[in-house]
Amino acid sequence: MAPTRRPSDGLLARVNFPLYAVDMLTSRHILVAGGGGSSKTGVANGFEIYELYHNGSHFCAEEVLRHETGANVVMNFAVRNSGRRAYLCAGQEAHCQMYFVQPQLDITSDASMDKKLTQSDHPHENGVRHRGVQPHSGVETLSNGNNCHPPTAADVLKQFQRLQFDIQAADVIQTDFLSNGEPLQRVVRISSNGRLMATGGTDGQLRVWTFPQMQLSTSWPAHNKEIDDLDFSPDCKYIVSISKDAQGIVWDLSTGKQQHKLKWQTQEGNKYLFKRCRYGTVEGHKDNYRLFTVTNPLGKVGKQRGFVQQWDCKNGELRVAASVDESLSSLAVRDDGRFVAVGTMFSGSVSIYIAFSLQRVLHIPHAHSMFVTGLQFLPITNEEGPPISSDTEAAVLSISVDNKVCIHSLPQRKTIPAWLAVVFMVIMIFIVLVLCSYIGI
Template structure:
């Protein structure tokens, strides 16, 4: 049976604008973005960065920086770190805006060091221990976000809009998709155009890069799911499945994940929603073997699905729902649900992000098996953790087996069997 939410999980922060995108910036810092759009509603547009910690009983967040983006709502974003720089890319209307992110060490509100974003911020943070005179010597991290290059990524004649952006960790390639149905590949951070993938006839819903192979998946409102070799800009295959008779399904989200214990292999997870609800059709969480185009596992749900995330080690998958605002965590290998949080949000879930796996004993790994952040247009940032599942010690299991065999033998002897 899946766990229910524990009392100290739930709301972390509430901002004054609807939220559409969430990313981990470091293993302790999360960035969320959204806004009210260009209409003069008085609702802001921009980003918030929070530092996340755990005090042994509950999660705590502290706002680090707020960056407003004027009239442009932030609908999607992605982050990238290399040995010298840290970048944030964001979909703002028809353009992709690149931001340089600098990390600064602050001591008593005075800048003392500009850090390399790729350096182990976790270790630096562990060194930021309050000294004996801790009330007078407190060191913290601060982020400085500066707008850099911008490039138009969607060219629909009426109301062009970038719907999604991703950056490959393998080859420094950025992919964008929008309402014109075209996936465009760019060199990053140069923004040099590389390939234009014209396979979809309607707007793109999602794209994702494989973490260990030259695969890119794209899904769109034309119902197609296409696997690409993004280094060559060529289609590999189209993923099809036997849909229930009389039903039509559209893919909503797609995410690659590494195969646990298998170096260099990836699995593909997708959400499929029915286009109509007349027959109360199920929605599906699907697991694919991308290279073979094989649908290997399916989990059926009674509600339309809206958000998807895969943990960086490939062990867990999380999904969010459309109508009830619920969040669930599944074991990636079996698609068995192990955590369910009904009504996590008052409106549909717009984004999910797992806390990364880390050896830092001060992060969530010391108090839970997994934790996922969720956002919604209800302006809330929430967190949901999976408690360590209890297991029977090996020595105790052996004793139980021996006792069972012994008692069975005694019972058989008593019954003269």
């Protein structure tokens, strides 16, 4: 039985619009996006940026920036951080809008510091201290239901000499051209080397663009129904696409030709659809990697289960599969390829698995009140800065259309020290030799 939620985990922030996409902007800044759409419902559309840190007992988040996108809801996005600035490519209906995200160091004056310290350390009537709340933004930032400790010198430095961000709209391109319906970009990905961008949507065309120029490089009819997800292989030689036509296909980027299809023997002949796909490295090496997918039963669910799957990248054969009691909605792989996380469709639950065996090591039932729309592991290797130090082995962010940003962490699992293992082996060898001598072997 996998352990359930740690006492310090849970809600990081609550936004006033549904959330559809999440990623790490830097090693310690969370970027989430979503909205209520173009209808005049009064629900905003846009991005939120939070700074995340661990105060020694639990994770805390503070709002850094809110950027609204007018009538355009952001359903998907991809981030590429170049050091001096980040490129943010957001799916807005049939188009992909690029934004420049420019970091800036903000240093608050001493007088403002004293005032903010007094305000930020005052708990609200429910016992939860709200950090970085902007009254008119509709955003509520929390500290997991625990009061943060009184500010230390490090807290002051973090809060008052912190990174701010400026978001500016840049180029926009149309990426989906469905002729007999409503065109919609469903997914955008940027290759790990930062040279290519791929998009997929309702017209089933897989389009590869040069990046950051966003000029069309190649396009081919990958599927006869809309594309649900894409991912570049870590070595940037292949791209996998999955679609509502029940196909999962790995493509050779140099030729645009099919490398292989993902095929598996379904239980009792039931039909399944691929929902999400992600590559993950093995021990952090980009030339050695695995492919992960989640699949759901087609049609009436009944007693059918969803599956988390691991594939052989050389021939497209299924290696390992783990069943889940319901349909799955989201998937994430940690940057070192060691852990996989999935979110569910009906119960809003989140689980973490060991990547190579798909053994479940953490389960958080009902993490959200609705289906999980996005997951993202906290990075452990990041060129943009050191990762967040904590007492956890892994931590994953989750978002949902319930407007919540949550965090779930895997406690450090107990292991036997190396010296103790060596001593144990020496003792066992000694016992075996004595036993053999006693019986005359």
